[in-house]
Structures are given as structure tokens and as C-alpha cells.
Amino acid sequence: MVAAINQLGHTMDIKTIAEFACSEDIIKQLKQIGVDYAQGFSEGEPIAKLLIM
Known part of the structure; x- marks a missing residue:
């Protein structure tokens, strides 16, 4: 799911940020x-x- 959302963001030319990187x-x-x-x-x-x- 993270990969799909990341790809969608990049397709829209949007930088992606992941939370809870612990x-x-x-x-x-x-x-x-x-x-x-x-x-x-x-x-x-x-x-x-x-x-x-």
C-alpha cells in the first residue's frame, strides 16, 4: 500500500512523506x-x- 501511494504521489509530481518511521x-x-x-x-x-x- 505504501508503494502504491508513493507511486501515485510521484505520478502527480508530489513529494511523499512517510510517518511513524521508528x-x-x-x-x-x-x-x-x-x-x-x-x-x-x-x-x-x-x-x-x-x-x-
Whole structure:
């Protein structure tokens, strides 16, 4: 389904974005499909600003 939606977007000259990319394996699969962008917690979950400082 992701591949079909990606192909439809590209046919319409639209960049595609995949959500919930939470692991390197998923990101690799999205790259193979040709998805333009991905967003998710693959690098880690958000942390509070106070914990960074």
C-alpha cells in the first residue's frame, strides 16, 4: 500500500512523506520504495528541553 501511494504521489509530481518511521529497518524499506521523506522516532523519542540543558 505504501508503494502504491508513493507511486501515485510521484505520478502527480508530489513529494511523499512517510510517518511513524521508528526503526532503521523501516527507513531502509521506505528508501527502497522511493519515499522522499520520513519522520518518526528512529533516532529516539523527544526529551524535555530541561533535560538537555
